[in-house]
Amino acid sequence: MDYKEIMAPYQDLPGGIIEAFHAIQKEQSYLTEDAIIAAAELFEIPVKDAYGVATFYSYFSVNSRGRNVIRICESAPCHIAGANEVIAALEKELGIKMGESTPDGKFALEFAECVGQCQATPVITINGKPYGDVNAEKIPAILAEYE
Amino acid sequence: MAEEMRVVLRNYGKIDPLKIEDYINAGGYQALEKARSMSQTDVIEEVRKSGLRGRGGAGFNAGQKWNFAFQAQADQKYVICNADEGEPGTYKDRTIMQGDPHSVLEGMAICGYAIGASKGYIYCRGEYPYVVDLLNQAIDQAREKGVLGDFDIEVRMGAGAYVCGEETALIESIEGHRGEPRFKPPYPPVSGLWGKPTIVNNVETLASVPVILEKGGDWYAGLGAASYPGTKVLTLTGDVVNKTVIEVPTNTTICEVIYDFGGGIAGGKAFKAVQIGGTSGAFIPESLLDTQIDFDSMSAAGASLGSGAVLVMDETRDIVDVVCRIAKFFEHESCGKCAPCREGTMRLHKLMNKLNAGEGSAADIALLNKLGRVMSVACLCGLGQAAPSPVLTTIKHFQPDYNAKLQ
Ligand SMILES: Cc1cc2nc3c(=O)[nH]c(=O)nc-3n(C[C@H](O)[C@H](O)[C@H](O)COP(=O)(O)O)c2cc1C
Ligand code: SF4
Ligand code: FES
Numbered sequence: 001m002d003y004k005e006i007m008a009p010y011q012d013l014p015g016g017i018i019e020a021f022h023a024i025q026k027e028q029s030y031l032t033e034d035a036i037i038a039a040a041e042l043f044e045i046p047v048k049d050a051y052g053v054a055t056f057y058s059y060f061s062v063n064s065r066g067r068n069v070i071r072i073c074e075s076a077p078c079h080i081a082g083a084n085e086v087i088a089a090l091e092k093e094l095g096i097k098m099g100e101s102t103p104d105g106k107f108a109l110e111f112a113e114c115v116g117q118c119q120a121t122p123v124i125t126i127n128g129k130p131y132g133d134v135n136a137e138k139i140p141a142i143l144a145e146y147e
Numbered sequence: 148m149a150e151e152m153r154v155v156l157r158n159y160g161k162i163d164p165l166k167i168e169d170y171i172n173a174g175g176y177q178a179l180e181k182a183r184s185m186s187q188t189d190v191i192e193e194v195r196k197s198g199l200r201g202r203g204g205a206g207f208n209a210g211q212k213w214n215f216a217f218q219a220q221a222d223q224k225y226v227i228c229n230a231d232e233g234e235p236g237t238y239k240d241r242t243i244m245q246g247d248p249h250s251v252l253e254g255m256a257i258c259g260y261a262i263g264a265s266k267g268y269i270y271c272r273g274e275y276p277y278v279v280d281l282l283n284q285a286i287d288q289a290r291e292k293g294v295l296g297d298f299d300i301e302v303r304m305g306a307g308a309y310v311c312g313e314e315t316a317l318i319e320s321i322e323g324h325r326g327e328p329r330f331k332p333p334y335p336p337v338s339g340l341w342g343k344p345t346i347v348n349n350v351e352t353l354a355s356v357p358v359i360l361e362k363g364g365d366w367y368a369g370l371g372a373a374s375y376p377g378t379k380v381l382t383l384t385g386d387v388v389n390k391t392v393i394e395v396p397t398n399t400t401i402c403e404v405i406y407d408f409g410g411g412i413a414g415g416k417a418f419k420a421v422q423i424g425g426t427s428g429a430f431i432p433e434s435l436l437d438t439q440i441d442f443d444s445m446s447a448a449g450a451s452l453g454s455g456a457v458l459v460m461d462e463t464r465d466i467v468d469v470v471c472r473i474a475k476f477f478e479h480e481s482c483g484k485c486a487p488c489r490e491g492t493m494r495l496h497k498l499m500n501k502l503n504a505g506e507g508s509a510a511d512i513a514l515l516n517k518l519g520r521v522m523s524v525a526c527l528c529g530l531g532q533a534a535p536s537p538v539l540t541t542i543k544h545f546q547p548d549y550n551a552k553l554q
Contacts, residue, residue: 018305021306049324052325056308057273057306057308081385117238118235119238128274
């Protein structure tokens with residue numbers, strides 16, 4: 001993947017490295033070491049600073065993960081609405097634990113804090129798209145959208 | 148059901164947010180035109196006189212803040228709309244932006260004119276990529292129509308860090324850095340984005356501005372509570388019948404919010420507690436439900452209005468378990484810049500875990516009390532200062548819940 005080409009539109013944007021990282025993650029769901037080094041060169045900052053930015057934000061990952069990132073909100077309103085049952089159901093359905101990715105590289109399972117859809121708790125998002133009032137029965141149909 | 152008072156949400160559900168014509172037909176962008184026919188100081192005075200105080204949590208008088216930035220001498224100034232909305236249980240800024248994005252753009256442009264800034268940023272949280280798209284469409288339409296004049300607005304997206312809602316951390320993030328809060332002073336109106344005078348205002352604050360210009364500061368000052376006038380947009384979550392967004396005058400009581408607007412406790416159960424202001428807010432017992440939601444009444448009751456999230460819990464809820472979950476949130480979201488918060492949030496969580504597992508003692512509760520008091524004064528930013536609030540207020544108001552879990 002040509003990281004510099006993906007990030008080029010943000011090169012002249014002051015402070016644009018975060019937008020550039022978003023652009024890369026749109027293509028491949030996480031930030032490789034090469035991508036971080038390319039960003040450091042493009043924005044003319046030390047590699048350690050680019051790495052520092054990549055590791056500060058929860059939505060950036062420096063470890064490989066599945067293509068479709070499933071996030072489960074576990075903030076208090078979702079917690080009392082039964083987020084734990086959703087977690088158990090997702091783990092069962094995908095055969096992996098929270099923080100892991102499926103062996104076929106299709107899905108990653110992550111915790112999230114409130115995603116701002118609390119009128120319909122519990123909530124999950126897949127690649128940023130929210131699904132509200134989730135329960136164990138609804139999960140297979142939701143996942144099927146990403147087959 | 149009691150009547151809402153829709154000021155910020157005046158166009159919500161009535162116009163197509165993606166049609167600027169709808170907004171203009173509803174009187175939109177006339178306030179900006181009016182502002183531009185006034186002197187900068189007159190605009191600031193109108194906003195100051197309205198008594199509008201920041202809806203992002205700190206409650207600072209908006210006009211007064213603008214005046215600091217107006218008086219600062221600089222070749223460039225900035226307006227930032229804080230759309231980070233990270234406080235769990237809060238979705239009011241999303242509702243405002245999705246329902247009526249131009250009201251936010253217009254508020255920003257009025258602020259820009261008043262302080263002498265030609266550039267604005269909207270910092271929208273990474274959880275809302277669909278709102279970013281919508282805002283960009285609205286900005287394109289406004290540019291095409293030429294309504295913003297020489298004021299330019301750019302949207303930047305966060306990436307999942309609660310602390311980036313803190314205004315100086317937010318500024319660091321726009322600059323492309325880790326979102327760690329800065330030491331203050333200097334405050335942003337004097338030295339903010341790239342060292343330039345910067346106004347950071349919440350979405351709801353900015354969306355209130357056009358209507359204040361249109362109807363006058365005196366009109367707004369007459370709504371709701373005298374010391375924190377206007378309306379507040381609240382989001383109801385948890386064990387309440389109507390899990391919804393409402394806008395009410397600031398002299399509404401918590402009881403009215405839960406029972407008149409929220410329809411009471413779901414499933415016919417009894418009330419136990421309500422946490423207002425998001426996850427950093429106090430837990431409020433039944434005895435305080437007659438408190439008005441305005442900033443000062445809430446402070447006097449040892450609580451805070453914060454973002455306006457209202458998390459209702461019924462009699463079956465395990466308070467210690469909920470607070471334990473909240474403590475995990477703060478451990479995760481602490482940016483680590485200062486030791487009292489970096490270590491303190493970790494200790495709070497460990498102690499809460501111990502208590503929640505039924506392995507704690509009275510000495511642990513005493514330790515939590517002491518640690519919480521130290522953190523609320525020793526931490527660098529509001530995250531660490533407010534993190535102990537749910538712990539301290541539940542120990543105070545819900546002691547039996549803790550006692551029931553002691554070894
Ligand atoms: C940890 C922390 C998180 C915050 N999050 C937000 C937020 O999500 N949105 C917001 O408007 N203000 C937030 N604030 C408050 C801002 O620092 C700032 O006071 C506010 O944006 C000013 O705007 P206002 O005067 O219009 O309220 C936060 C503060 C702290 C300490
Ligand atoms: S109080 Fe917490 S979040 Fe704020 S600067 Fe200190 S470590 Fe960072
Ligand atoms: S608490 Fe889960 S979406 Fe807000």
